[in-house]
Amino acid sequence: MAAFSRCWALGATGFAEDEIDIVRAVDAYGHMDFSANTEHPMLAKLAAFASVQTASAWNAAAARADLPRVSPEAALRMPSAIAGGILTTIAIFLLCRELFPDIRIAAWASLLWALDVNATAINRTAKEDTFFLFFLLAAAWLYARAKCVGREDARGAQPWYTASAVGFGLMLACKYMPHYYGLHALYVHITDPHPGANKPDKGRWHVAMAAAFLTMNFALLLPSSWVRLSQYLAGQTPIHTGYRFAHVLYVNAIQVSPWGIPASFYVAFLALKVPLLVLAALLAGIVLMVRSPRQRGFVFARVFLVFFLLPYSLMGSKFVRYMLPLLAVADILAAAGIVWLLDRARAWRPQRRWLVPVAAALLLAGPLYAQIAARPFFSLSQNTIGRVLTPPGFVFADDEFNDAGVREAVAAIARVAQPGAAIASDASTVVAS
Numbered sequence: 001m002a003a004f005s006r007c008w009a010l011g012a013t014g015f016a017e018d019e020i021d022i023v024r025a026v027d028a029y030g031h032m033d034f035s036a037n038t039e040h041p042m043l044a045k046l047a048a049f050a051s052v053q054t055a056s057a058w059n060a061a062a063a064r065a066d067l068p069r070v071s072p073e074a075a076l077r078m079p080s081a082i083a084g085g086i087l088t089t090i091a092i093f094l095l096c097r098e099l100f101p102d103i104r105i106a107a108w109a110s111l112l113w114a115l116d117v118n119a120t121a122i123n124r125t126a127k128e129d130t131f132f133l134f135f136l137l138a139a140a141w142l143y144a145r146a147k148c149v150g151r152e153d154a155r156g157a158q159p160w161y162t163a164s165a166v167g168f169g170l171m172l173a174c175k176y177m178p179h180y181y182g183l184h185a186l187y188v189h190i191t192d193p194h195p196g197a198n199k200p201d202k203g204r205w206h207v208a209m210a211a212a213f214l215t216m217n218f219a220l221l222l223p224s225s226w227v228r229l230s231q232y233l234a235g236q237t238p239i240h241t242g243y244r245f246a247h248v249l250y251v252n253a254i255q256v257s258p259w260g261i262p263a264s265f266y267v268a269f270l271a272l273k274v275p276l277l278v279l280a281a282l283l284a285g286i287v288l289m290v291r292s293p294r295q296r297g298f299v300f301a302r303v304f305l306v307f308f309l310l311p312y313s314l315m316g317s318k319f320v321r322y323m324l325p326l327l328a329v330a331d332i333l334a335a336a337g338i339v340w341l342l343d344r345a346r347a348w349r350p351q352r353r354w355l356v357p358v359a360a361a362l363l364l365a366g367p368l369y370a371q372i373a374a375r376p377f378f379s380l381s382q383n384t385i386g387r388v389l390t391p392p393g394f395v396f397a398d399d400e401f402n403d404a405g406v407r408e409a410v411a412a413i414a415r416v417a418q419p420g421a422a423i424a425s426d427a428s429t430v431v432a433s
Helices: 002-007 017-030 043-065 072-099 103-114 117-123 129-150 158-172 179-191 202-215 223-233 265-273 276-291 296-314 320-348 355-374 384-389 397-401 406-416 428-432
Strands: 242-245 248-251
Touching: 002 072, 002 117, 017 043, 017 072, 017 428, 043 072, 043 129, 072 103, 072 117, 072 129, 072 296, 072 320, 103 320, 117 129, 117 265, 117 320, 117 355, 129 158, 129 179, 129 320, 158 179, 158 202, 179 296, 242 397, 265 276, 265 296, 265 320, 265 384, 276 296, 276 320, 276 355, 296 320, 320 355, 320 397, 406 428
Parallel strands: none
Antiparallel strands: 242 248
16 A cells, blocks of 8 residues: 555656756766756665666657556656655564564554555655655664664674664765754663663774765765855755745745744644544554653654654744654654554453454544545645645645646646747746756
8 A cells, every 4th residue: 555655646746846956967867967956965866867767768668569658757756655655664664663562563653654645745756855764764773673683692783783874874865964863873872871882883883874875975076066065055056935834925944943934834734634543643652652751662752753843843944845754753653552542442341352453443544544535646635623724735835736737737838828938937947847
């Protein structure tokens, strides 16, 4: 289901403005020019390049054999859809299997992620956030696995630690967000403040992480990349300056923090768009997290939940895609809440054995229905509260619509426009492409 919902009808909407930058970078890579879009790391663009080249070869063969062709949008988005749908689902299961003593939490967390309509919406765009989250979770699992092996064999744990370092290097080769590496280090310090010999070799760790980072982000070594980065940091490249939140236009820039988009942005998203049964399980999971301050899984969730919501809510610049790691943490906490609720139901009416499977089916039905009902425009999904309070696309319009319909509008105009006609649009790069 995770792969189907994320990969099905990937070309249903045209390219968004941010995706056009990836399109241009992929085209430049085809001409051995790696200086395009170097304000962002390369790994996701290299995956998109491989996908576009594969789709091009398929389309050439399909034209001769009268087979279906892959659209440019689907080709560009496919790596992100696969990474978010299949790889991240596996990573969440493995990580939770290490962090929680009950394997049911791992199973439920991976199920909730597979059916998470909001995560699906983000995974179906060709942006770096999906790859970033996968490598973060994979690196965290490898580190947790190293800790487990190291309790019996500190030397035998070193390959696991090195693999974790590679994961963190690849994470940074997806998106320049090193503070997530710091958050993981904080979690490790809280859960194991005195590791003794059961810790990574620092030299080997940093060499492995740097090698992975530079291998998949070698454009950073080009002088032109540093020129582009300096221009980006100085605000001399195209930037996002505004965002409509609940039909009010706000300045969307980090420089105006703590003002700009209201601090309620991310909490409002959870309240209005997460299916209600999952939201109830999430609240139960948060209660468990507070009641179990030393349990490793809850420490991991607490660190990433608190240090996402507080600083990100106070920053003036906000986008829905930034909260992809928060959605993963929310699904993990909701899974813990579901397991606790099912255990309470079993203890409450032990003679009614049908109660637990019925409750489990209902808890799965909510997110499954949200997935099915929202396709192929998953970003417009709302829960019952959201549907009562606002129409679709009202609160998070910039991310929910994500330039949808521009492709069709331009095609309609082009069919009737006179020679020399011009189109005026705030999505200028999408129209021009």
